[in-house]
Amino acid sequence: MKLAKRITETSKKSYGMYEKARSLPGDNADLIHLELGCPHADTPLPIKQATVDALMQGEVHYSDMRGLPALREALAGKLREFNRLDVTADDILVTNGLTHASFVALFALIDQGDEVILLAPYYPQHIGKIELAGGKPVIVDLDRANNFSIDATAIEAAITPRTKAIVIVNPANPTGRVYGRDELQALADVAIRHDLAVLSDEVYEEIVYDNTKHISIGSLPGMKERAISMFAFTKSFAMDGWRVGFMTAPADVMPGLLKITANDVTHVNTFIQAGAHAAVTGKREVLTQLVNDDKAKRDIVVDALNTMRNVTCVRPEGTIYAFPDISATGLSAQACADRILVEARVVVEAGSFYGSAGEGHLRVCFGSESKERIVEAMARLKAFFDAL
Numbered sequence: 001m002k003l004a005k006r007i008t009e010t011s012k013k014s015y016g017m018y019e020k021a022r023s024l025p026g027d028n029a030d031l032i033h034l035e036l037g038c039p040h041a042d043t044p045l046p047i048k049q050a051t052v053d054a055l056m057q058g059e060v061h062y063s064d065m066r067g068l069p070a071l072r073e074a075l076a077g078k079l080r081e082f083n084r085l086d087v088t089a090d091d092i093l094v095t096n097g098l099t100h101a102s103f104v105a106l107f108a109l110i111d112q113g114d115e116v117i118l119l120a121p122y123y124p125q126h127i128g129k130i131e132l133a134g135g136k137p138v139i140v141d142l143d144r145a146n147n148f149s150i151d152a153t154a155i156e157a158a159i160t161p162r163t164k165a166i167v168i169v170n171p172a173n174p175t176g177r178v179y180g181r182d183e184l185q186a187l188a189d190v191a192i193r194h195d196l197a198v199l200s201d202e203v204y205e206e207i208v209y210d211n212t213k214h215i216s217i218g219s220l221p222g223m224k225e226r227a228i229s230m231f232a233f234t235k236s237f238a239m240d241g242w243r244v245g246f247m248t249a250p251a252d253v254m255p256g257l258l259k260i261t262a263n264d265v266t267h268v269n270t271f272i273q274a275g276a277h278a279a280v281t282g283k284r285e286v287l288t289q290l291v292n293d294d295k296a297k298r299d300i301v302v303d304a305l306n307t308m309r310n311v312t313c314v315r316p317e318g319t320i321y322a323f324p325d326i327s328a329t330g331l332s333a334q335a336c337a338d339r340i341l342v343e344a345r346v347v348v349e350a351g352s353f354y355g356s357a358g359e360g361h362l363r364v365c366f367g368s369e370s371k372e373r374i375v376e377a378m379a380r381l382k383a384f385f386d387a388l
Contacts, residue, residue: 006131006132006134007132009131010128010131010132015036016035016349016350016353017035017337017341017347017348017349017350017353018033018035018036018347020338020341020347021033021035021341021347024341030345031341031345031346031347032345032346032347032369032373032374032376032377032380033347033368033369034346034347034348034364034365034366034368034369034374034377035347035348035349035363035365035368036365036368037173037235037320037321037365037367037368038240038365038367038368039234039235039238039240039320039367039368040238040367040368040369040370041238041290041293042238043237043238043239043242043275044237044238044279044282044286044290046278046282046286047237047239047275047276047278047279047282048275049278050274050275050277050278051271051272051274051275051278053274054270054271054273054274054275055271059270059271059274060270060271061270062266062267062270063267063270063273064267065258065261065262065266065267066090066092066093066094066258066267067092067093067094067246067267067268067273068094068270068273068274068277069089070277071094071273071276071277071280072089072090072092072094072246073089074277074280074281075089075092075094075246075280076088076089076091076092078280079092079216079229079248083205083216083218083219083229084215084216084219085216085218085219085224085229085248086219086224087248090251090254091248091249091250091251091254092246092247092248093246093247093248093249093254093257093258093261094244094245094246094267094268094273094276095230095232095244095245095246095247095261095268096243096244096245096265096268097232097234097243097244097245098201098203098230098231098232098234098245099125099245100243100245100265101230101231101232101245101246101247102125102126102129102167102199102201102230103129103260103264104247104257104260104261104264105199105228105230105247105249105257106129106130106133106135106165106199107129107132107133107260108253108256108257108259108260109164109165109197109199109228109253109256110130110133110134110135110164110165111134111135111164112134112135113134113135113136113162114134114135114136114162114163114164114165115135115136115137115138115160115162115163115164116130116135116136116137116138116163116164116165116166116167117138117139117140117155117158117159117163117165117166117167118130118137118138118139118140118167119140119142119150119155119166119167119168119169119172120139120140120141120142120354120355120356120357120358121142121148121172121174121175121323121351121354121355121357121358121361122139122167122169122354122355123169123173123174123201123354124353124354126167126169126201130167135164136162138158138160138163139355139357140154140155140158141154141355141356141357142154142175142357143357144325144357144360144361147177147314148172148175148177148357149177149179149183150168150179150183150184150186150187152183152186152187152189152190155187155190156190156193156194159190159194159196163194163196164196164197165196165197165198165199166187166190166191166196166197166198166199167198167199167200167201168187168198168199168200168201168217169201169202169203169204170184170200170201170202170205170214170215170217171202171204171205171207171208171214171317171318171319172318172319173203173204173319173321174319174321174323174349174351174354174358174361174363175316175321175323176314176316176317176318176319176321176322176323177316177317177318178208178212178213178214178317178318179215180215181215181220184215184217184220185220187217188217188220188221188222188223191223191226192222192223192226195226196226197226197227197228198217198218198223198226198227198228199228199230200216200217200218200227200228200229200230201230202214202216202229202230202231203230203231203232203234203235203245204235204236204318204319204320205231205236206235206236206287206291207235207236207291207294207318207319207320208291208317208318209291209294209295209298209316209317209318210315210317212317212318214318216229217229218248224250225250226250227248227250228247228248228249228250228253229247229248230245230246230247231245231246231247232244232245232246233245233276233279233280235319235320235367236287236290236291237279237286237287237290238290239275239276239279242272242275242276243268243269243272244268244269244272244273244275244276294320294366294367296371297366297367297371297374298315298316298320298322298366299315300366300371300374300375300378301313301322301364301366301374301378302315302316302322304378304381304382305322305324305364305378305381307382308381308382308385308386309385309386309388310326310328310329310385310388311324311325311326311328311329311385312324312325312328313325320365320366320367320368321363321364321365321366321367322363322364322366323351323358323361323362323363323364324361324362324364325360325361326360326361326362326385327359327360327361329385329388331388332350332352332359333350333351333352333353333358333359333360333361333362334350334352334353336350336362337349337350337362339384340362340381340384343384344380344381344383344384345380346377346380346381346384348362348363348364348365349362349363349364349365350362350363351363
C-alpha cells in the first residue's frame with residue numbers, strides 16, 4: 001500500500017533520547033528520565049473529582065464542537081484577566097491539547113509552498129505539522145550569546161513573498177526563556193509590517209519564576225487581528241494524559257478552524273472538559289503549589305549543574321527545562337547525551353535535537369521526576385562531567 005506524499009515526503013521526527021533509552025538492552029529500571037516534558041506531579045484531586053462527577057452524571061454524549069459553553073466562558077474570563085486578551089467565549093476553541101491546536105491552526109492557514117518561520121532552538125513537533133500541511137519551515141537561529149533573545153532583524157531578513165506565519169513558543173522550550181515586552185513588540189511590528197500571522201504556543205504560560213511576567217503577544221496593539229494564541233492544561237495542572245487545551249483566533253479565522261476540527265475530532269471528550277473547567281475556576285493555590293514545586297527542583301538542578309566541570313547553566317525564567325552549556329567539554333551535544341545515557345544512566349536530550357542553534361547544550365527536564373531522583377541524577381551527572 002502506497003502512503004500519501006504528504007507523509008512519505010515529510011521528514012521523520014523521532015523522540016530523540018527517549019527512543020534510545022527505550023532501546024537499551026537489559027533491565028533499565030535504574031535510568032533517571034530527564035528527557036521528556038512529562039509532569040511528575042499527579043493531577044490535583046478537585047480536577048479528577050469534577051471529571052468523575054460529570055461521567056457519573058451522564059455527561060457522555062456529543063457536545064458543542066467549540067467546547068462546552070461554560071468552559072469557554074471561564075476560559076475567556078481567565079484570558080481577559082491574566083493574559084489581557086480581548087476575547088469572548090466565541091473566540092475560543094477547546095482542543096485535544098496544544099498539539100492539536102497547532103495542527104488545526106497550521107492546516108487552516110498554510111497552503112502548499114507557504115513558508116513558516118520558526119525560532120531556533122525550536123520545538124521539533126511544529127516542523128512536522130508545517131510539512132504535513134504542505135508548508136516549508138524557515139529556521140531563524142537565536143544567539144546564545146544574547147541569551148536566545150528574539151532577533152526581529154533576523155526574522156525580517158528571513159521573510160520572502162511566500163512567508164505566511166511566524167511560530168513562537170513563550171515561555172520557550174527548550175531554553176526556558178520568557179520573552180519580554182520589548183522583544184515581543186519588535187516581533188509584532190515585523191508581523192504587522194509584512195501582514196503575517198503569529199502562532200503563539202503558550203503551554204508554559206503559568207510556569208514562570210522569580211516574579212517574571214508572561215505576556216501574550218496577542219495582547220499587544222494590532223495583534224488581536226493576526227495572533228492565534230494556544231494554551232493547554234498539560235504542564236501547569238499536570239494533565240498531560242488528559243489531552244485538553246484551547247486556542248483563541250480572530251473571528252475571520254474561526255470558521256476555518258472549525259472546519260478542520262469537525263473533520264478530525266468533531267469535539268473534545270465531553271466529561272474531560274468538566275475537569276478542565278474545575279482547573280480554570282478552582283483555587284489558584286493549587287496551581288501555585290505545583291509551580292513552587294517546579295521552582296524548587298529548578299534550583300536544585302541549576303545550582304548543581306553550575307558546580308560541574310566545563311558546565312554552565314543560566315537559570316531558566318520559566319518552563320520545566322534547564323538548558324546547560326556543555327560546549328567547553330569538547331563533546332557535541334548528541335555525543336554528550338549518548339555518553340550520559342550509557343555511563344551515568346541519566347536520560348537528557350541533546351540541544352541539537354532542537355536545531356543547530358542548540359548545539360553545545362543539553363535540555364534537562366526538572367519537572368519529570370521527584371526531588372529525590374533529581375538529586376540522584378545531579379550526583380551522577382557531576383561524577384560524569386568531573387571525570388571527563
